[in-house]
Every structure is written in C-alpha cells, then in structure tokens.
Amino acid sequence: MRLILSSLLACMLATSAWAQEPPVLPEVATAYEAALATSVTPRRLIDEQRDWLASHDPNAFGAPNDIDRERIAELEARTTMDRAIRTATVTDTLPGECLGPALLTCTSPIGGYLTDPNGTDLAWQMQRGLLPDGETEGHGVVVTAFDPGGQSVPSVWVFGQAQRLPPQYVERAGRRFLVLPARHDFLDDAEDVVFEWSDGARLSQIDTWSWRDDLAERLPPGLTLPRNVAIDMAELTARTPLWLGDGDTDEPTGGEATLRFVLEGDRLVLDMVRVRDPLRVLAVVTPSDVFDYAGRRYRCAGLPGRRSYDTARNEVIQTTMIQLRCTTLNDDGLALKRVYADRPDVLKAIARIETDR
Structure with a gap:
C-alpha cells in the first residue's frame, strides 16, 4: 500500500513540475540592465521590456526559453551598438565613413546639418550596414553636438532594421522637438523617435507609443492600425490606412483613419479618431x-x-x-x-x- 501511495505521489509531483512553465532566464535581466545603462531611449526600452515580460511565454516556439535567448540577443545587440556610438567622436572618422562601429560593413549614404533652439549647429549622419548578428540589414541615424571643448560627439541616435529619414526640427506652442523619422511601410516595426529640448540643450524622449493602449475602444470592431504610424509633430495629427482583422496582408483593406493628439507633459495622448470606411x-x-x-x-x-x-x-x-x-x-x-x-x-x-x- 505504501509503495502504491509513494508511486502516486511521485507521479503527482512529476506532473506538477512538468506543468509549470520555466521561469525567465536570469540572463535576460542582466542583458536588460546593460542595455538600459547605454540607451538614449531608456523610457521606450522600459515600456518595451514591461510588455515583453507581460506576454512572456517560454514555450512560444522551439525549446523552452528559446524566446528568452532571442530577447537576450536583441538586448545585447542594442548594447553593442549604443556603446559603439557613445565612445565615438567625429575626429575618429573620415568624410563619408560611419561615425562609430555600430553597424558592420557600414556606409553613410547621406548627412547634413540642422540648428538647435540655441542656434548651435548639429550634424547628422544616415548609416547603413549589418546589425551585430552579421546577417540582418540595419539602418540608423546619428545626431552629434559640440561639447564645451569644441569637439563634436554623438547626442542621440537610433538603430534597427527600419530605414530612416533625415532628422527634423519641429516647433509647436513654444516647445521644440527633434524628430528621427522612420520610413514607414506599415508592416515593419518602425516608429518615429521624438526628443524634446528641455533645460537648455538637454534632449529627453517623448512618449509617442502608449496612446495605443486606448486605441481598441476608439476603432470600429474588426479594424486595426498598422504597428507604426507617422505622426506630424507640428500639427499633432496622423493619417493612416486601416486593415480588416490583424492586418497581415500587404494591402490595407479597411479604409483610413485620421488621428488627433494632445501633448500632456512628455506624453502624446489620443484625442480624436475619425474613420473613413470605404464600405460605409x-x-x-x-x-x-x-x-x-x-x-x-x-x-x-x-x-x-x-x-x-x-x-x-x-x-x-x-x-x-x-x-x-x-x-x-x-x-x-x-x-x-x-x-x-x-x-x-x-x-x-x-x-x-x-x-x-
């Protein structure tokens, strides 16, 4: 009888252990902290990591914790690129070469200048090459400013798979913004990165993403927006196509929407959604x-x-x-x-x- 009970207990314990999902690998936290320490967009990274943990499923694909290893690789790649830019100076490069070794086999197709609110010239450079994995095509833009010693050093930047457009200086209601726009094709994970000049020359990131949390209840059932929307910071509006369902086709099929925003502190808030459904x-x-x-x-x-x-x-x-x-x-x-x-x-x-x- 004891043998039978012991066997049953062992089976129950084994079943319980098998049913439990493996925890997040501790290396994820280590990679995240390193990325956070070097990032110029820490606010976006914090929210992104929070969302990743909330939807974490270690068995989503492949072997257990493969998704963790993928996340670790993503975070380490960011850290590698950010560190490469943080330690670079303009004097390290020749004309036409990339500032900092963030991308492998990097080339710079175009660059230019813009003026900040204090009248100081900023230099910017578009970059194209391979991400740290050595296989995936990557793009980036780096904006440099002059330090007190007169040396031009990187100020803000963004890297990833999305193609980038030249930076823009935008003023609205006495506030001054630096926009690093993405080339939107509506299906890639590309979003415009927006900074605001505050406290003189300091740049701080504007939250241009959390407005989506209130989006579902503002759209008619069955319609979705692309993952990224080009926002006109001067007008605080956006026009975007709509998809039926999950938007997994190359052609928008659900009409279009006009979005209007308001700025509350350092966050964009969705104020109005107007939908034009061609079927209606x-x-x-x-x-x-x-x-x-x-x-x-x-x-x-x-x-x-x-x-x-x-x-x-x-x-x-x-x-x-x-x-x-x-x-x-x-x-x-x-x-x-x-x-x-x-x-x-x-x-x-x-x-x-x-x-x-």
Whole structure:
C-alpha cells in the first residue's frame, strides 16, 4: 500500500513540475540592465521590456526559453551598438565613413546639418550596414553636438532594421522637438523617435507609443492600425490606412483613419479618431443586389458544413440553403462582377464581401 501511495505521489509531483512553465532566464535581466545603462531611449526600452515580460511565454516556439535567448540577443545587440556610438567622436572618422562601429560593413549614404533652439549647429549622419548578428540589414541615424571643448560627439541616435529619414526640427506652442523619422511601410516595426529640448540643450524622449493602449475602444470592431504610424509633430495629427482583422496582408483593406493628439507633459495622448470606411461610404450608392449577395454569403457561411444526426434540424438547414441559394453563390458573384465591370468601387465592395469570412 505504501509503495502504491509513494508511486502516486511521485507521479503527482512529476506532473506538477512538468506543468509549470520555466521561469525567465536570469540572463535576460542582466542583458536588460546593460542595455538600459547605454540607451538614449531608456523610457521606450522600459515600456518595451514591461510588455515583453507581460506576454512572456517560454514555450512560444522551439525549446523552452528559446524566446528568452532571442530577447537576450536583441538586448545585447542594442548594447553593442549604443556603446559603439557613445565612445565615438567625429575626429575618429573620415568624410563619408560611419561615425562609430555600430553597424558592420557600414556606409553613410547621406548627412547634413540642422540648428538647435540655441542656434548651435548639429550634424547628422544616415548609416547603413549589418546589425551585430552579421546577417540582418540595419539602418540608423546619428545626431552629434559640440561639447564645451569644441569637439563634436554623438547626442542621440537610433538603430534597427527600419530605414530612416533625415532628422527634423519641429516647433509647436513654444516647445521644440527633434524628430528621427522612420520610413514607414506599415508592416515593419518602425516608429518615429521624438526628443524634446528641455533645460537648455538637454534632449529627453517623448512618449509617442502608449496612446495605443486606448486605441481598441476608439476603432470600429474588426479594424486595426498598422504597428507604426507617422505622426506630424507640428500639427499633432496622423493619417493612416486601416486593415480588416490583424492586418497581415500587404494591402490595407479597411479604409483610413485620421488621428488627433494632445501633448500632456512628455506624453502624446489620443484625442480624436475619425474613420473613413470605404464600405460605409459605398453603402449609400451600392446596388441592392450586391447587398443581397453579401447577406446570402454571410448567412450561408454560418450554416454547418456537415449533417447531424437530428433529422428535423437537417431539414431546416437544407431548406435554408435552398432559400439562400447557397450552392450558386460562386456563379452569382461572377455574374455581379460582369454586370458591374465598369464600376471599380462596386467591384472592390464585392471583393471585400468575398474576403470577409
């Protein structure tokens, strides 16, 4: 009896241990602290790490904790690039060469100057090369300022996979901003990085990302924004396409949105969202037979695909399919496309109807 109880207890303990997820590897915290110590965008890194921990799943892919190792590699790459720039000076480089060895095989396609609020010239340099893994193409921009000794040293910078555009100096309501914009293609993880001049020449990062926390309740159901939006800091507005569902296609299909923001301290807050859904616009002029086709497709898609053991229920389903003409939907869709071949707006509506499952 004792042997049986002991075996059962051992099995229970083994099952419990197997069911528990492995904790976050301690090396993640070490890599994060190192990255935080060298970053010029620590505020963004803090929020990013918080979100990563909140959604942490050590079994998300591959072996347990593979996702931790991936995060460690990301953080170490940031630290490597940040340290390379922090220790660089303009005198270390020749014209046309990259300032600091942040990127491997780095080239600088373009550079220039802008003036800060104090009238001091700042130099900037676009960079292109490989990220520290030696395989992934990377891009960056570095802005340098003059120290009291007259030597030009890096002030702020950003590196990653996203392509960058030249820095911009923006003024609004007496506040002065330095914008490091990204080249937005709506699917890459690229966001504009914004700093504000405060306390003289000091630059501090503006929170241009947390407004998304309130976004879901401001959009119509089923519509999503791209992961990154180009914000006009002078007007505090943005115009962006919308996707249906998760936005996993190359072509926006959900219309567009206009966003308006307000600045509360050092944080952008979403003030207004105006959505222009092309399907709603079409509702005024779309032919009734197209709406009828949409309703039939929707109702037919909701019917069970297999027969059940309930005879009476099967009869109801069969009668409904006949009334909706479910078996002729494909032919009816083709017929509508022929009828409205000269109406691109209606053809787009039909395509959206047929895509929406």
